[in-house]
Structure formats: C-alpha cells, structure tokens
Amino acid sequence: xxxxxxxxxxxxxxxxxxxxxxxxxxxxxxxxxxxxxxxxxxxxxxxxxxxxxxxxxxxxxxxxxxxxxxxxxxxxxxxxxxxxxxxxxxxxxxxxxxxxxxxxxxxxxxx
Amino acid sequence: xxxxxxxxxxxxxxxxxxxxxxxxxxxxxxxxxxxxxxxxxxxxxxxxxxxxxxxxxxxxxxxxxxxxxxxxxxxxxxxxxxxxxxxxxxxxxxxxxxxxxxxxxxxxxxxxxx
Numbered sequence: 001x002x003x004x005x006x007x008x009x010x011x012x013x014x015x016x017x018x019x020x021x022x023x024x025x026x027x028x029x030x031x032x033x034x035x036x037x038x039x040x041x042x043x044x045x046x047x048x049x050x051x052x053x054x055x056x057x058x059x060x061x062x063x064x065x066x067x068x069x070x071x072x073x074x075x076x077x078x079x080x081x082x083x084x085x086x087x088x089x090x091x092x093x094x095x096x097x098x099x100x101x102x103x104x105x106x107x108x109x110x111x
Numbered sequence: 112x113x114x115x116x117x118x119x120x121x122x123x124x125x126x127x128x129x130x131x132x133x134x135x136x137x138x139x140x141x142x143x144x145x146x147x148x149x150x151x152x153x154x155x156x157x158x159x160x161x162x163x164x165x166x167x168x169x170x171x172x173x174x175x176x177x178x179x180x181x182x183x184x185x186x187x188x189x190x191x192x193x194x195x196x197x198x199x200x201x202x203x204x205x206x207x208x209x210x211x212x213x214x215x216x217x218x219x220x221x222x223x224x225x
Contacts, residue, residue, distance in 0.1 A: 004154075031210055031211060033210075033212065035215075040120065040217050040218070041217055042115075042117075042201055042215035042216050042217045042218050043155075043201065043213075043215040044215070045212055045213075045214075048210050048212055049210075050209055050210045056210070058212065090154060090155065092155075094211060096211065097143055097162055097205070097211055098160065098162075099145045099147075099157045099160050099203075099205075099213070100211075100213065101157075102147075102154040102155040102156075103154055104153060104154045105153075105154050
C-alpha cells in the first residue's frame, strides 16, 4: 500500500495564480482532511470530508476550496493565491477513531 | 470547542537522559488523545494514542504517555533518548465530532545532544 500520497511535493506561485493540490489514499478510508502547518502553530484544519461527495469547513477555510468526487481522492484548490498561503500542506485520511495517516506534505511558496 | 497547549516549544536533552514533553488539553466532552512525531522534511507519524482503558499508553520507539483526566494532561515520556529521537512532536485531541478531526498543539522540538 502506498498509503496517503500528495502531488506536487513543491510549488512556487505568484500572487493571484491558482493551483490544485491532489491527495490520494489507497486504504479505503472514509474521512479525509487538509491541514496547513506554519511554524509555532502546529497543524490547522482547512477542510475535511466524511465521505465521497461531502465536504465541510475546518478552522481556516478562507481562500481554499475542496472537492471529493471519488472516495480515494481529496483535492484542495487555491483560486487566487496570496503570500499568507505560503505554508506546508498535509493531507490525511482515517477510518474512525484510530488517528489519521498523513501524507508527506506539499511545500507551497507564494511570491 | 477543544484546544491543546504544548508548554515547551523546544526541549534540549543529552543522549541517554530521560525526557518528558508536556501536553495539556481543554475539552467539554470526552476526548481521544494522540502524539505524533515529525522528522525533518517528512509527514507526521503516529507515536501512540489514548482512546479508552488503561491511562498508561505505550507507543513506538520506546515512548509512553499517561492520560490524567483530573489535570487534563497527556504528557509524553521516554526513559532514555537517542540522537535519532531528534524531531518535532505534536500532541492532538479529538472529541466526539463527526469526522474525528484532530486539534493540534503548537509542537515541541526535541533536540538530543551527544
């Protein structure tokens, strides 16, 4: 099993550009999450999904959109990137209470 | 609402010494507690978790944690650290919510010195 994979690993954007981060999991997990990690702030939840076709807002959803058209994929979109969105983005998935499995992360820089 | 406080942002310690990383949480409902480790430029790996039962939880790499409900704490301990334990450690809490989302603390950087 590959577990949770993320594409791309690194990306540099200019302010105002758009992009989509792709997360895939092969563990048949129902729940999927997008977090961002900033120094000293731990991980903060952006959006999450409790099943195919459903999404919900987390703690810091502004400026991001998500879609979960297939159970194994969870996409995170930035419509108009801003320097404040420079961060490391982690996708995770879980089946229940056991604690999610995390992907390797995407390092995004917005100039 | 729930929150997690990791009281130390950095903990320097010499190799083979014991270490304790502190974590306090607040929640109005029953909680499930987790510790994750993040090695440089990697994702997060689950160290251990408390869901129910015994309040002393053993995890991977010789780490253990004790759930103390009265003090709302879940401190992580290891009796003898190695250089390879140098990493960032995150405490997290999940309440009784749909989706089982985790709320993370700010992290503690463990620096093991030779």
